[in-house]
Amino acid sequence: xxxxxxxxxxxxxxxxxxxxxxxxxxxxxxxxxxxxxxxxxxxxxxxxxxxxxxxxxxxxxxxxxxxxxxxxxxxxxxxxxxxxxxxxxxxxxxxxxxxxxxxxxxxxxxxxxxxxxxxxxxxxxxxxxxxxxxxxxxxxxxxxxxxxxxxxxxxxxxxxxxxxxxxxxxxxxxxxxxxxxxxxxxxxxxxxxxxxxxxxxxxxxxxxxxxxxxxxxxxxxxxxxxxxxxxxxxxxxxx
Numbered sequence: 001x002x003x004x005x006x007x008x009x010x011x012x013x014x015x016x017x018x019x020x021x022x023x024x025x026x027x028x029x030x031x032x033x034x035x036x037x038x039x040x041x042x043x044x045x046x047x048x049x050x051x052x053x054x055x056x057x058x059x060x061x062x063x064x065x066x067x068x069x070x071x072x073x074x075x076x077x078x079x080x081x082x083x084x085x086x087x088x089x090x091x092x093x094x095x096x097x098x099x100x101x102x103x104x105x106x107x108x109x110x111x112x113x114x115x116x117x118x119x120x121x122x123x124x125x126x127x128x129x130x131x132x133x134x135x136x137x138x139x140x141x142x143x144x145x146x147x148x149x150x151x152x153x154x155x156x157x158x159x160x161x162x163x164x165x166x167x168x169x170x171x172x173x174x175x176x177x178x179x180x181x182x183x184x185x186x187x188x189x190x191x192x193x194x195x196x197x198x199x200x201x202x203x204x205x206x207x208x209x210x211x212x213x214x215x216x217x218x219x220x221x222x223x224x225x226x227x228x229x230x231x232x233x234x235x236x237x238x239x
Contacts, residue, residue, distance in 0.1 A: 001073075003081070029062065070156050071156050108189075114199035116201065127234070
């Protein structure tokens, strides 16, 4: 099952994801608007004091909503995506991804299948070693982003330990230093990252950090596009 997170106002992104996912079993998760305190109050017992912007809080809330939905639907695992992605490489090499995931899913809870870290060092590792590997986030630090990840039931349950079933709400009091979606989710779960970019970014602008388009998103997108042919050649040889 694939979940993708999409804000109600982002109709073009919604159509874009539906077009890309037409051959998969998928579900749209309506994103939480970080500027809407009423929506946030349906997710958090108390509104956290964010050190970043409201978009960060909305992003975290949206991912928690997606994971809660997976929990309620008793899923063994789910692939969670954001809505600003190009899935070309996922379509072509998803079997390689799920083979690596199935080999390791008993040892880890979550595998990050894309990072917008502009160093691109994990993808340089793939180009250098010419093999598909997974690494802990201690081995590759600052692998930002929750654009795409697979999480299993154990990981879902770890996240849901912060959920108050009686109040139907998440209690993240005391986690102010971790309340970015990537930092919180990846620290709670036993997380690895795979060294091939199964996703890429698109020209859709960031809904969270407007200044990240030029300094982070574009360099990552351009690196993957510039090296895509070589990466695909390596993957074909691995198959």
